[in-house]
Amino acid sequence: MKPMQKGCYAVIFSNQLREQGDAFYTQLSTNLRELAKKQDGYIGLESYRNSDGSGVTISYWKTQEDVLNWKKNSEHLVAQHYGREKAYEHYRVQVCEVLRSYGYDSDF
Amino acid sequence: MKPMQKGCYAVIFSNQLREQGDAFYTQLSTNLRELAKKQDGYIGLESYRNSDGSGVTISYWKTQEDVLNWKKNSEHLVAQHYGREKAYEHYRVQVCEVLRSYGYDSDF
Numbered sequence: 001m002k003p004m005q006k007g008c009y010a011v012i013f014s015n016q017l018r019e020q021g022d023a024f025y026t027q028l029s030t031n032l033r034e035l036a037k038k039q040d041g042y043i044g045l046e047s048y049r050n051s052d053g054s055g056v057t058i059s060y061w062k063t064q065e066d067v068l069n070w071k072k073n074s075e076h077l078v079a080q081h082y083g084r085e086k087a088y089e090h091y092r093v094q095v096c097e098v099l100r101s102y103g104y105d106s107d108f
Numbered sequence: 109m110k111p112m113q114k115g116c117y118a119v120i121f122s123n124q125l126r127e128q129g130d131a132f133y134t135q136l137s138t139n140l141r142e143l144a145k146k147q148d149g150y151i152g153l154e155s156y157r158n159s160d161g162s163g164v165t166i167s168y169w170k171t172q173e174d175v176l177n178w179k180k181n182s183e184h185l186v187a188q189h190y191g192r193e194k195a196y197e198h199y200r201v202q203v204c205e206v207l208r209s210y211g212y213d214s215d216f
Contacts, residue, residue, distance in 0.1 A: 010120065010204055012166065014154055046122055048156035048164050056156050056164060058120065064207075092211035096118055096204035099172075103200035 008043055008098050009061045011070065015091035017053040028081045032057075032074055039073065041066025053089075060098075067095055116151055116206050117169045119178065123199035125161040136189045140165075140182055147181065149174025161197075168206075175203055 017025060029047070036042050041062035049055030061067045071093075078087070125133060137155070144150050149170035157163030169175045179201075186195070 009207075010118075010202065012118065012120070014166075046162075046164065048158050048162065050156050051159075054156065056154065056166070058122075058164070088212065090211065090213040092209065094118065094209045095207045097207055099117075099203045099205055101200065101202045103198065104196065105198040 005043075006098060006100055009064060009067050010096045010098055011059045011061065011067055012056060012094040012096060013058070013091065014056045014094075015054070016089040017049075017055070018087065018089050019053075024081065025087055028078065028087070029057075031077060031081075035073060035077055036070065039066065039070060041069075064095075113151075114206060114208055117172060117175050118204045118206055119167045119169065119175055120164060120202040120204065121166070121199065122164045122202075123162070124197040125157075125163070126195065126197050127161075132189065133195055136186065136195070137165075139189075140185060143181060143185055144178065147174065147178060149177075172203075 019025070033045060033047075036045055036059055043060035043062060045057065045059045047055070047057040059070065061070060081087075127133075141153060141155075144153055144167055151168035151170060153165065153167045155163070155165040167178065169178060189195075
C-alpha cells in the first residue's frame with residue numbers, strides 16, 4: 001500500500017447496513033466505485049465490511065472541491081437507487097485532511 | 109453514530125493480515141483497544157475486516173500529541189507481541205484532521 005500524498009482529503013463513510021448481502025446494495029456499491037473513478041481529483045478508494053453488516057468506505061481526493069463534487073454525485077446516485085435512509089440503519093461521514101502517511105509492504 | 113467534533117484527529121490504519129483468524133492477532137486487537145481507551149485524548153475507535161483479511165482500524169484523538177502517544181504506545185505493544193512485519197502483509201497509516209462530520213441515525 002503506497003502512502004497517500006500529504007494534503008489530500010479522505011472521506012470516511014462509516015455505516016451499518018439494514019440488510020446483509022443485499023443484492024441491490026452490492027450493485028449500488030459497484031456503481032459508486034465506477035462513478036468515483038471517473039470523477040476529477042479521484043485518488044483511490046478502500047472498502048471494508050464486517051460480517052455483522054457494519055462497514056466503511058474511505059475515498060481519497062485531491063481538493064476540497066473534488067470532495068464536494070463527490071458528495072453531490074454520490075448522493076444523487078444513491079437517491080436514484082433508493083435513498084440512504086432505506087439502505088442504512090445509520091451512517092456517519094467525516095471529511096478529513098491527510099496530514100501525514102507512512103506504510104510497510106513485505107514486497108519492498 | 110454521532111458526528112465527531114470538528115478539529116479532532118483520525119488515524120486510519122489500513123492493513124492486510126498474513127493469516128486469517130489468527131488467535132494471536134485477535135488477542136492483540138483486544139489489547140490494543142483496551143490500551144487506546146485508557147490513553148489521554150481517546151475519543152473512539154472503529155474496526156472493520158473483509159473476509160479476505162484486508163481491514164482497517166480508525167481511531168480518533170483530541171490532539172496531535174495524543175496521536176503521537178498512541179503511535180508510540182501501540183507500536184510498543186505490537187512489538188511486544190511479535191512485530192508488525194510478522195502480522196501484516198502490508199499496512200498504511202494515515203494521520204488526518206477531521207474538517208467536518210455529519211450523520212444519520214434511524215433512531216433520531
